[in-house]
Amino acid sequence: MQHIKLFLCVLPSLLGFQAFAGSLQKPNVFFCYGKLNPIEIKGYDYVILESKHYNPSDIKKVKKLNGKVLAYISLGEVNSQSKHFNKLKDITLGKNENWDSYYLDLKSDSTSQVLFTEIDRMLADGYDGLFLDNIDNFTSFGFQKDQQSEVVGFIExxxxxxxxxxxxxxAGIELIDATHNFVDGVVVESVASNYTFPDNSYKLRDEKEYNEYLKKLNQLRKKYKFPIILVEYADSLALYNDIKKRISKTNFLYFIGSIDLQKFPLFND
Known part of the structure; x- marks a missing residue:
């Protein structure tokens, strides 16, 4: 789950959002990296925000109106608009061409120091915790697959x-066996849906693939007893309804939004 310039929204049965035409059920998690009026974010069990847009006073208002409020931080990449980009740009490993972001080198002590300094700053603002992005970068097919021990050590x-x-x-469910003692939940993107970057296409995932994915996630949920949150992507009310129909019987928390959300989701056919 990456930033597209400013932000991206995602999470479990999530995100308090507006939808066109009707009675779409309000999710219980809100995940958004854009700048919003703090008092408009209300009624969610979990809220995930981009910290650079909010001061401690803002966070206090959001916490008063919601449950846990988490700050976004990527352990795999740094966006060019992040506060700590200038401190890391000279020790990155290359650019992610899908996003305006650069791969981090967790083998570097300097990288870890910068990330912990940034995390200290964010949590000092009053956040209840963190959303750790790009953990899939460290899995078998990820850009930083040679840094699995480093990312697990960082999370520990x-x-x-x-x-x-x-x-x-x-993401990074391949690493859950190693990280499950150090995290309180996992987000998994595009389980029922399947957004593809080359053609900017929103669609449903193949049903067989979806069922296999779901089976694997149910096994993980049973084994580790922590929440698994599905993040799905749609560009129309029709696709939103198709996705919701698929996952509504799974008992997973979920969020359905656009790939580049910068506000409350709005679906309009």
Whole structure:
């Protein structure tokens, strides 16, 4: 789950959102990296925000109106618009061409120091925890597959330093056996849906693939007993309804939004 310039919204049965034409059920998680009026974010169990858009006073308002409020941080990449980009840009490993972001080198002590400094700053603003993005970068087919021990070690240190904070891991289910003791939940993108970057296409995932994916996630949920949140992508009310029909019987928390959300989702056929 990457930033597209400013932001991206995603999470479990999630995101308090507006939808065109009718009575779409309001999700119970809100995940958004754009700048919003803090008092308009209300009624969610979980809220995930891009910290650069909010000050401690804003976070206090959001917390008063919601449950846990988490700050976004990527352990795999740094966006060119991030506050800490200038501190990392000279020690990155290359650019992710799908996004305006650069791959991080967790083998570098300097990278870890910058990330922990940024995390310290965000949590000092009053966030209840963190959303850790791009963990899939460290899996078998990821760009940083040779840094699996480093990312697991980083998350372990994070858990040790902030044991009372809620840590939500995005993707990287291949690493769950190693990280499950250090995180409180996992987000998985595009389970029922299947957005493809080359043609900017929104669609449903092949039914057989979907069922196999779902079976695997149910096994993980049973094994580790923590929440697994589905993040799905749609560009129309019709596709939104098709996705919701698929996953509504799974009992997974979920969010359905656009790939480049910068506000509350709005679907219009």
């Amino acid at each position: 240190k994070l858990n040790a330093k902030y044991p009372q904070h809620f840590i939500l891991q995005n």
